Every structure is written in structure tokens, then in C-alpha cells.
Amino acid sequence: MRIEISKVNKYFGKLHVLRDLDLTIEAGEKLVIIGPSGCGKSTLLFCLNGLEPIDSGDIVVGETSIVKCNRKVLRKTRQKFGIVFQQFNLFPHYTALENVELALKVVLKIDPKMARERAVDVLTKVGLSDKMGNYPSQLSGGQQQRVAIARALVYEPEILLLDEITSALDPELSGEVLDVVENLAREKTITIVFVTHEIPFAQKIADRVIFIDNGNVVEQGPPNMLFCNPCQERTRQFLSKVTHQLNLKVG
């Protein structure tokens, strides 16, 4: 499903977060967004499914403008999205299984037995078939994030939004989460928008990388071009900082 973002402006009070941002995301594209913290990349992600309202401009998902549509249509459109947050945002009072099946039961109102079957399937897919009865507090960070991915996948979304899903995890645990994402990325039809600092991983899965700074797209291109041979000075600066940290980690 194609997403067209045109002339989007977003303010937090006086702070101008997104400035006349234009971007088109093709159906099935694996798009990686990088940029310094506070540049608006997470905000952009939250605007895509209407979690954050925008101040001007338009966002069209498929055929529907999520800015102009009514609430009912917005809720329907959101079911085409799956979103995974940096801090997991699991429901702490539900087990892993209940977290995943909740939306099926409450929103789609499908038969509880079928909901359970589907939730079990998805949890198995992310490798958590033995942890389904656990509460989030009884799971490791990596496991919690995989539950969150399963929850995002339960509608079989056409678009998956991933907001720095590994930055709250230590490197060992982020590996297991990235493996899950890598498997998902093999599916041709699903669109993935991935905000991340994991440059080696981005290189592996991305069709296109965009670098955002100051609320706008500074540079974009295929991963090899943008990472290895960026045109803009600002991109180069940012990448040298990030890769420097990466080298330190590895070294």
C-alpha cells in the first residue's frame, strides 16, 4: 500500500518538528529512516497512522487521506498498519497472548477461539510459543519487543512501522529482534518503514534510506549510495558520528 506525504507541517508548541515534508513510500518498499535524535523521524512515523495529528499538509494511505477522513475511517485505516515502539508499550496487565489477541477480540470482535489460534500462530512466528502465558514483566527486553512485533502483526498489516525498536535493548538482545524483522522483510508485499540507528542492518534490508534533519528530508537513495557515498555534508557528519560509535562498540 502506497503512502503519499505532501507538505506536512507539525508543531509541538513553538517547536517546528516537521517542515513542509514531502515523501512517497511505495507499496512493498523497505524504507529506512535515519537522522539525529529530535529531528522528527519518530514524529513522522506517528503521523503516518494518525497517532500524532499534523498541522498542515496531507497524508494519503492507499486511497484514503487520513487527515481529512472521519474517525471511523481512521480507525479502519489504522488496521492496515502495525506499529512497534521503542519502549515496547505492551499492556502490562495482560499476558503475552492476551496482548496479541486483544485487538482481534475487541476491534474485530472475532470468535475468541479463532482469535487465540491466530495469536498463537503469530507468537510462534516470532519464536515465543513457550512464553505465551507470561506477563511482560516476566519477559526479557528482547522477548517483550518480539511480543510487541507479534501484536503489530496480528492484523496481517500491509504497512509495518518500526520506531527504533532496538535502541532500548542491549546488543545481544537486539539481535533476536532484528532476526524477526529480517524474516519479515523477505515478504515482498509488506511495506516496512524502519526508523533506526542500526546501519549494518539497514544496509541489509533497505530498498531506500532517507536522512532526515531539522524536520525535512536532507538526502535519500539506495543504502549503498547513502551510507558509503553521501552527497550532503550534513549526512556525512551524521554518519561519521554514528559509525564512530559503532566502531567503538565493536572494538
Added chain:
Amino acid sequence: MAPYDIYFLLKGALVTLALSAGAIGVGSCIGAITGWIRTLKIVKNNFFLWGLTSIYVDTIRGTPLLLQVYFVYYAIPPLTGMKTSVFFAGVASLALFQGAYVSEVVRAGIDAIGKTQWWAGHSLGMGYFQVQHHIILPQAVRIMIPPFIGVCLGVIKDTSLVSTIGFIELAFSAGIIGRRTLEPMAPWIMAAVIYFIICFPISKFSQKLESRLRKKG
């Protein structure tokens, strides 16, 4: 103390229990509704609606309960022409008092659940009330329990203030016995013990409930 005195005191205790139950029951409903309304965006962003609810909450929280009891008992009848019995005045003033405090407990509990839980719910296509029902309230209630029980215990003890309008509850009964027998110590201590016997299990129950809910995640 004669057996008759003890019987009299226990009768007072029953009245205190009835008064507390009435005030807590009615007051908690008032508080839950008021508190919930005050978390709604339309109310929060509307000067008039917010002010209206604030007048209630802040007036009650900003004035002594004793004066509120007096007001309901002495001032309401001439103002409205309504006749108020002692029991009605007692339950009404305590319920209004409980309601104001509970409303803040409820509001704080709901507001304590962060934006990110709303996001998680909304992103699954859930509407406002669905998120509230399945995600926010179950967590908020857990946070509300200790302060809510605290307010209830306060109201149980504050029922003694209603004795000032001639309501014969536990404290008043103890006073009557003390004045009649000229031995005030015994009935007062007994009354204190009875208050404690009423309150202690409630706070124990609250702790148990809390730890049971905490086990769940």
C-alpha cells in the same frame, strides 16, 4: 461499664457503619463520575466545564468538613425549603466530601497511565472508550486502590464530626455514656477500639488486593 452501656455503644457503632457505608457508596459514585469527566479532553480544554467541576472539588477540599456538615444541616433547609433529617445531612455532607477526594484519586489514576498506552491501543484501531475500558482503567484502578482506601478510612473516622449536629453515632454514644457514668475513659477507649476494628481490616484488605494485583504483571 454496664452491659446496657456496651449495648448502647455497639448500637452507635452500627450507626457509624451505616453512615460510612452510605457516604462511601454514594460518594464514590459521585467521585468516580466527576473524576472521570475531569480526564476528558473536552472538559480539560473547556474553561467553563473545567471551572464548574473545579468549584465542587476545590470548595470541598478547601473547607473544613465540620463547616460542610453545618452548612448542609443548617443552611440548606432555609435556602431551599427542603427539610433535612440528621441522617440525610450526615450522609449527604460526607458523600460530597468523599466524592471530591475520590474524584482526584480517579483523575490522577487515569492520568498516570501515559500517552504511550493510548498510542498502543489506538494504533490497533481501538476507539477512545475501548482503549479506556480494556487498557487504561484496569491499570489505573490498580494505582487508585491505596489512595482510595485512604480516603474511605478518613471518611469512616470523620463520621464522628456528624455528632455535632446531634447524630448519635459511635463517638456521640461514647460521650453520652461518659457523661452519664462520670467515667469517660472507658467508653472513649472502647469507641477507639471499635473504630480501629472497623478500619484495620479494610486497610489490610487493601494491601492484600494490591499485592495480588501486582503479581499480575
